[in-house]
Amino acid sequence: xxxxxxxxxxxxxxxxxxxxxxxxxxxxxxxxxxxxxxxxxxxxxxxxxxxxxxxxxxxxxxxxxxxxxxxxxxxxxxxxxxxxxxxxxxxxxxxxxxxxxxxxxxxxxxxxxxxxxxxxxxxxxxxxxxxxxxxxxxxxxxxxxxxxxxxxxxxxxxxxxxxxxxxxxxxxxxxxxxxxxxxxxxxxxxxxxxxxxxxxxxxxxxxxxxxxxxxxxxxxxxxxxxxxxxxxxxxxxxxxxxxxxxxxxxxxxxxxxxxxxxxxxxxxxxxxxxxxxxxxxxxxxxxxxxxxxxxxxxxxxxxxxxxxxxxxxxxxxxxxxxxxxxxxxxxxxxxxxxxxxxxxxxxxxxxxxxxxxxxxxxxxxxxxxxxxxxxxxxxxxxxxxxxxxxxxxxxxxxxxxxxxxxxxxxxxxxxxxxxx
Amino acid sequence: xxxxxxxxxxxxxxxxxxxxxxxxxxxxxxxxxxxxxxxxxxxxxxxxxxxxxxxxxxxxxxxxxxxxxxxxxxxxxxxxxxxxxxxxxxxxxxxxxxxxxxxxxxxxxxxxxxxxxxxxxxxxxxxxxxxxxxxxxxxxxxxxxxxxxxxxxxxxxxxxxxxxxxxxxxxxxxxxxxxxxxxxxxxxxxxxxxxxxxxxxxxxxxxxxxxxxxxxxxxxxxxxxxxxxxxxxxxxxxxxxxxxxxxxxxxxxxxxxxxxxxxxxxxxxxxxxxxxxxxxxxxxxxxxxxxxxxxxxxxxxxxxxxxxxxxxxxxxxxxxxxxxxxxxxxxx
Numbered sequence: 001x002x003x004x005x006x007x008x009x010x011x012x013x014x015x016x017x018x019x020x021x022x023x024x025x026x027x028x029x030x031x032x033x034x035x036x037x038x039x040x041x042x043x044x045x046x047x048x049x050x051x052x053x054x055x056x057x058x059x060x061x062x063x064x065x066x067x068x069x070x071x072x073x074x075x076x077x078x079x080x081x082x083x084x085x086x087x088x089x090x091x092x093x094x095x096x097x098x099x100x101x102x103x104x105x106x107x108x109x110x111x112x113x114x115x116x117x118x119x120x121x122x123x124x125x126x127x128x129x130x131x132x133x134x135x136x137x138x139x140x141x142x143x144x145x146x147x148x149x150x151x152x153x154x155x156x157x158x159x160x161x162x163x164x165x166x167x168x169x170x171x172x173x174x175x176x177x178x179x180x181x182x183x184x185x186x187x188x189x190x191x192x193x194x195x196x197x198x199x200x201x202x203x204x205x206x207x208x209x210x211x212x213x214x215x216x217x218x219x220x221x222x223x224x225x226x227x228x229x230x231x232x233x234x235x236x237x238x239x240x241x242x243x244x245x246x247x248x249x250x251x252x253x254x255x256x257x258x259x260x261x262x263x264x265x266x267x268x269x270x271x272x273x274x275x276x277x278x279x280x281x282x283x284x285x286x287x288x289x290x291x292x293x294x295x296x297x298x299x300x301x302x303x304x305x306x307x308x309x310x311x312x313x314x315x316x317x318x319x320x321x322x323x324x325x326x327x328x329x330x331x332x333x334x335x336x337x338x339x340x341x342x343x344x345x346x347x348x349x350x351x352x353x354x355x356x357x358x359x360x361x362x363x364x365x366x367x368x369x370x371x372x373x374x375x376x377x378x379x380x381x382x383x384x385x386x387x388x389x390x391x392x393x394x395x396x397x398x399x400x401x402x403x404x405x406x407x408x409x410x411x412x413x414x415x416x417x418x419x420x
Numbered sequence: 421x422x423x424x425x426x427x428x429x430x431x432x433x434x435x436x437x438x439x440x441x442x443x444x445x446x447x448x449x450x451x452x453x454x455x456x457x458x459x460x461x462x463x464x465x466x467x468x469x470x471x472x473x474x475x476x477x478x479x480x481x482x483x484x485x486x487x488x489x490x491x492x493x494x495x496x497x498x499x500x501x502x503x504x505x506x507x508x509x510x511x512x513x514x515x516x517x518x519x520x521x522x523x524x525x526x527x528x529x530x531x532x533x534x535x536x537x538x539x540x541x542x543x544x545x546x547x548x549x550x551x552x553x554x555x556x557x558x559x560x561x562x563x564x565x566x567x568x569x570x571x572x573x574x575x576x577x578x579x580x581x582x583x584x585x586x587x588x589x590x591x592x593x594x595x596x597x598x599x600x601x602x603x604x605x606x607x608x609x610x611x612x613x614x615x616x617x618x619x620x621x622x623x624x625x626x627x628x629x630x631x632x633x634x635x636x637x638x639x640x641x642x643x644x645x646x647x648x649x650x651x652x653x654x655x656x657x658x659x660x661x662x663x664x665x666x667x668x669x670x671x672x673x674x675x676x677x678x679x680x681x682x683x684x685x686x687x688x689x690x691x692x693x694x695x696x697x698x699x700x701x702x703x704x705x706x707x708x709x710x711x712x713x714x715x716x717x718x719x720x721x722x723x724x725x726x727x728x729x730x731x732x733x734x735x736x737x738x739x740x741x742x743x744x745x746x747x748x749x750x751x752x
Binding site: 037038039040045058061148151152153154155157158159162218219222224225227228400401402403405 | 461462463567568570571639641642648649650714715716717719722723724
């Protein structure tokens, strides 16, 4: 269970609007007056991070009513995955969230592996951890840049994208594409780690802390930024837990909960890292959590590069993993396996499983049901953005328009993940 | 001016023509400079496709804007929508008529002044024209019949009214010191004694901050806060009508910078170079500060803006004017 930090309460009791936490209704006393202006923010608006639509009732500049309309980016990923073999479906989870693609890919792969009960070689495990942290950096950098943009600090966007591009260069080196790499697959990695990756990655990791310092110097010493973020969008630990929050949202509210430490997967139990927790529950503390997590991610990347063992990058299980290319010309057995895997895919034993990892946005879960065939019978993703969005009305109520934008940015939602 | 000026009567016309076009050219290349500067501060290249270093970009922009369809919102008030940018653009341009660019040149028996007109209430005239220009922004937003525009207009109204008070009070110190409301007199007085940026340093700071707010520049760009109100009062504008609003805003910035140079940095005065060149150099330095701020600072919130204007800037400006007045009286 999440350990709630002992500190002075952010506010008394609960602020979750009733009857539904996702709806903020105009108080009846105000509803009668003609001073209420209903404004439609989105789905096409400069600051909605995609296609979030907010129907906002304003009293002057103050938000008194709020209704979020989602579904504009619904693509039916889960249903599509059920039409594909596991082998081919791995590309889909990455596209649900275009910022934490590797985390999403991993959670699906982990679910398949849990059903297959396949042993993944240590090199793949360490590499996955390293990539996951790079992916966390990537996602946090985009978050920081866009949040800066929402607050009017436009230059932040380009500074963070400089580092983000370096990360994408690393991904390109690995997989040939910059996003949606599909570098993970059941049993390990899609390919061996290319020579030179470790050096490039280390060079980047050496440079990154200085970049984080630079961002902090630009924002933390800026009185306007502090006034725009401190004490804005309050969410107490109890409310955060009641609303099912996870990830930075929860940790910024003072609840100490991180799946990497509390329910370790991959090799997180062998790594030394801190989980940043801040008690304020406001936009500023969410910013602090993101910044500290970036520093911790750099530490983890260093440890992964140091601890990366030698050996195979993928399990040697011919029923799941493609045979080496050169064997196809000499071994009949390999040719048959290759043919069966590519045309039909591997079969996954009957059963159901839920796997959750700490994605950059919080608990990313994958619920997978297999009927023993080559295609998943049911896939369901627990998307942290979707849950974070539900805490919106609790935090936004009574704030000004400008704060609403800042709070919505601090939720770190990716609409692709919300709508799926 | 104490000196009698023997200026041919027709010279005002070409001079006005020259200055209006100079200001318009300055505006066009200000957009280019701003984009280039911002780009350099943000690890980008900025415009570099049209002409060498993208120098023809402003002309390409102009052609694009003029060729665009000029639509009108269905529920808007057409006449006001068309007139609003014109009012904003005209007042912005007109206020440049009293800002002096150079000294008096003598050609034979004739004098040619480095300003279009020297009215004895130049400072007040500029503020009056600025206040009229606000109508353009407010009416344009209201007539568009869009909620974003309306909110933007409301913000413009509140912001400009609040900050104009501080702006005017910040100038009061300078006026007391020079003993004149004529911009030419103020500039000449500084060239004879000392730039008012020194003794009026507090006034300069207040004037600069209030000026940034008055011209809707970041971090006070609330009327058109992109992440909140899409484009504020000109959300429903397009084509050259939108272009006119932009023109007005940029020219307001030039005017304010010119006013600042005249009031605090000795106008056209300076060693060696000719007056207008000095004026332009000082103008460029002030405008650079405007752009630099834009690249650095986040936007304020509405209530913070109001609080800052009324509770910080206004008392400081008032105190500055009072202290200046007391010192001036004591010295006399």
